[in-house]
Amino acid sequence: MQLQRKLIGLLGAMMPLAAGVYAQQKPTVTTDVQPLSIQQAIDYALANRNTIKTAKLDELIALARNKEVSGMALPNLSATGSFQDNPVIQKQLIDASNFSDTIPKGTLVPFAFGLKYNALGQVNLQQVLFDPSVMVALQARKTLEELANKNVVKTEIDVKSDVYQSYYQCSLPRRPTSFSVKISPASIRCWGNKRNL
Numbered sequence: 001m002q003l004q005r006k007l008i009g010l011l012g013a014m015m016p017l018a019a020g021v022y023a024q025q026k027p028t029v030t031t032d033v034q035p036l037s038i039q040q041a042i043d044y045a046l047a048n049r050n051t052i053k054t055a056k057l058d059e060l061i062a063l064a065r066n067k068e069v070s071g072m073a074l075p076n077l078s079a080t081g082s083f084q085d086n087p088v089i090q091k092q093l094i095d096a097s098n099f100s101d102t103i104p105k106g107t108l109v110p111f112a113f114g115l116k117y118n119a120l121g122q123v124n125l126q127q128v129l130f131d132p133s134v135m136v137a138l139q140a141r142k143t144l145e146e147l148a149n150k151n152v153v154k155t156e157i158d159v160k161s162d163v164y165q166s167y168y169q170c171s172l173p174r175r176p177t178s179f180s181v182k183i184s185p186a187s188i189r190c191w192g193n194k195r196n197l
Contacts, residue, residue: 045162051158065144070138073134077126078123081121083118085116094111
């Protein structure tokens with residue numbers, strides 16, 4: 001009986017270790033190589049390269065800033081309003097003899113200080129007539145949009161160039177490397193004349 005308990009306890013203690021050993025094994029890597037054409041490699045790089053995504057986000061940020069600058073030149077209209085409904089109007093007791101001599105002194109009369117309904121509305125319209133910084137920003141807006149667009153195009157060209165270089169470096173060892181150099185007698189004479197100078 002005690003031996004069984006010890007074995008169960010030992011197995012219970014070994015289970016987490018076995019799971020830990022299994023977790024330390026290397027994941028299986030598939031060795032299926034899918035050959036890509038140069039165009040497929042470029043399309044994959046353009047879709048997944050972080051520099052392209054960053055350049056496109058920067059372009060969107062520049063466009064949003066330009067819209068913000070355009071919005072500064074547009075009229076601004078704002079409206080506010082409030083409405084109050086006072087179901088119970090507060091009342092104060094006032095000595096009525098202060099207002100009339102015919103009323104005996106010490107006569108208190110309830111007097112309401114407030115309105116049953118109260119509404120308030122306000123509309124503001126603002127227009128920038130002349131602000132040099134807004135004028136300069138409006139003039140530079142188109143140039144900044146073109147600059148952001150050209151930055152995206154430049155980044156795409158850089159990525160394509162990197163893919164072309166990597167692709168041809170990977171495919172170069174597969175091609176036979178045999179070079180033949182033909183030297184003409186005229187080139188030998190040319191080199192000989194240059195050596196004599």
